[in-house]
Amino acid sequence: MHGSLAIRNVEIDGQLDLDVSIRNGRIAEIGHRLPCADNDIDGRGGALIPGLHDHHCHLLAAAARAASVILDDVRNVDVLAARIMAAANARPAGAWIRATGCPAPLAELLDMRILDRCAPGHPLRICDRTGGLWVLNSLAMAVIDGAELPPCVERAADGNPTGRIWRGDAWLRSRVGNVPPPLAPIGKALSALGITGVTDASQSNDAGTAALLARSFRDGDLPQRLMLMSEAHLEAPADHAFAVGPAKILLDERDLPPVDDLGALITGARGRANRPVAIHCVTATELAVTLAAFEMAGTRKADRLEHGSVIPTSAIPVIAKLGLTVVTQPGFIHTHGDRYLAEVDPAEHDDLYRCATLFSAGIPVAGSSDAPYGGWDCWRSMRAAIERKTADGRSIGFEERIAPLAALGLFRGKASDPGGTPSRVEPGVPADLCLLDAPRAEVVQRPDAERVAATIIGGRIVYRR
Numbered sequence: 492m493h494g495s496l497a498i499r500n501v502e503i504d505g506q507l508d509l510d511v512s513i514r515n516g517r518i519a520e521i522g523h524r525l526p527c528a529d530n531d532i533d534g535r536g537g538a539l540i541p542g543l544h545d546h547h548c549h550l551l552a553a554a555a556r557a558a559s560v561i562l563d564d565v566r567n568v569d570v571l572a573a574r575i576m577a578a579a580n581a582r583p584a585g586a587w588i589r590a591t592g593c594p595a596p597l598a599e600l601l602d603m604r605i606l607d608r609c610a611p612g613h614p615l616r617i618c619d620r621t622g623g624l625w626v627l628n629s630l631a632m633a634v635i636d637g638a639e640l641p642p643c644v645e646r647a648a649d650g651n652p653t654g655r656i657w658r659g660d661a662w663l664r665s666r667v668g669n670v671p672p673p674l675a676p677i678g679k680a681l682s683a684l685g686i687t688g689v690t691d692a693s694q695s696n697d698a699g700t701a702a703l704l705a706r707s708f709r710d711g712d713l714p715q716r717l718m719l720m721s722e723a724h725l726e727a728p729a730d731h732a733f734a735v736g737p738a739k740i741l742l743d744e745r746d747l748p749p750v751d752d753l754g755a756l757i758t759g760a761r762g763r764a765n766r767p768v769a770i771h772c773v774t775a776t777e778l779a780v781t782l783a784a785f786e787m788a789g790t791r792k793a794d795r796l797e798h799g800s801v802i803p804t805s806a807i808p809v810i811a812k813l814g815l816t817v818v819t820q821p822g823f824i825h826t827h828g829d830r831y832l833a834e835v836d837p838a839e840h841d842d843l844y845r846c847a848t849l850f851s852a853g854i855p856v857a858g859s860s861d862a863p864y865g866g867w868d869c870w871r872s873m874r875a876a877i878e879r880k881t882a883d884g885r886s887i888g889f890e891e892r893i894a895p896l897a898a899l900g901l902f903r904g905k906a907s908d909p910g911g912t913p914s915r916v917e918p919g920v921p922a923d924l925c926l927l928d929a930p931r932a933e934v935v936q937r938p939d940a941e942r943v944a945a946t947i948i949g950g951r952i953v954y955r956r
């Protein structure tokens with residue numbers, strides 16, 4: 492069981508020099524000069540705030556990416572070879588190397604012979620950016636060989652495989668075996684950011700992935716509290732290794748359902764448990780169809796619009812009237828902003844990843860990373876929400892700037908009520924806490940992950956600087 496923990500000399504909501512005592516995973520008492528505990532942390536006057544929550548991410552995809560070699564920025568075979576060789580040197584001989592994001596024109600130049608030179612001692616598979624082409628080296632081909640090779644495996648004139656597999660993703664996965672990527676590096680990275688809970692927004696979550704994530708939670712690899720969205724029915728385990736979140740509906744702009752069908756889908760997705768529904772809304776068209784469908788099907792508390800990447804001014808009062816929450820990614824303004832300025836219709840620039848105008852309309856707004864499509868760093872997202880600056884320093888939607896404390900608040904909502912009443916540091920609540928190295932007012936002026944001094948989940952220290 493948990494020993495007792497005392498965190499001394501901290502600031503809580505502007506009150507200085509407080510001690511917090513923690514027993515059985517919960518905050519037992521807050522006061523001045525509390526008695527000794529099994530374990531003491533000196534807070535040195537820093538703020539103690541509730542642990543942060545990332546309200547939309549994809550854990551297994553992020554773990555797979557973290558375990559892969561990323562080739563997004565590679566333009567020629569020499570650079571690609573150098574990166575693969577570095578990855579091979581960092582792995583035990585015989586371990587798989589999986590590389591993704593290779594630009595398609597470059598991937599098409601690759602074959603088994605070239606990859607053998609990059610990684611002679613490791614099975615290697617490289618995927619192009621579209622996911623349509625995999626290229627394998629000889630050791631990888633030997634692993635998947637054995638059965639009759641299907642037509643997706645390209646052959647040279649002499650009948651031997653070239654190493655290229657076209658649109659054979661599912662077959663390849665069935666041959667390689669689906670070894671889950673390690674989640675411990677993700678758990679560590681989140682802990683260092685002061686994040687004590689995450690909502691996995693993957694529509695594909697099912698009993699299998701839920702069991703895998705629950706195991707990582709129980710093992711301590713992924714100490715963060717988990718809420719899982721899914722399309723499938725999920726049953727929360729008795730030990731609370733994860734909570735069941737909203738039913739997820741993923742729209743595809745190229746194949747949008749008629750409003751009536753989406754309305755019926757919303758009603759059906761709630762199921763017997765009357766789950767809230769979260770709908771992926773990236774484009775203005777997806778948003779329009781979604782709002783019309785919610786008007787038809789009706790809304791309930793905690794129904795959510797995921798991303799809200801483009802919200803035209805006219806949609807704001809409709810979202811407010813329907814009582815929907817927007818779970819957005821202000822960090823994308825920083826990470827992808829320069830690309831948006833180049834590629835998105837200038838008429839839509841002010842509609843991108845709104846915050847301030849949603850707040851003004853009384854719409855609950857919460858923050859998230861959408862990792863691995865965005866970075867995990869919630870502190871950088873807060874800066875982006877405050878400054879609205881791209882990586883190159885250009886401004887997007889200046890009117891959408893929010894105050895520093897509101898930016899922190901994006902990540903302070905409860906998992907079940909993003910953008911709602913923020914959690915507080917008070918007796919009785921689970922001890923999911925983030926200790927900062929300075930008072931809160933100082934930290935929020937320039938939010939930075941460097942300010943996290945310790946992270947505590949359920950009374951257990953999971954990170955200490």
Ligand SMILES: [Zn+2]
Nearest residue numbers: 547548692861
């Ligand atoms: Zn997502």
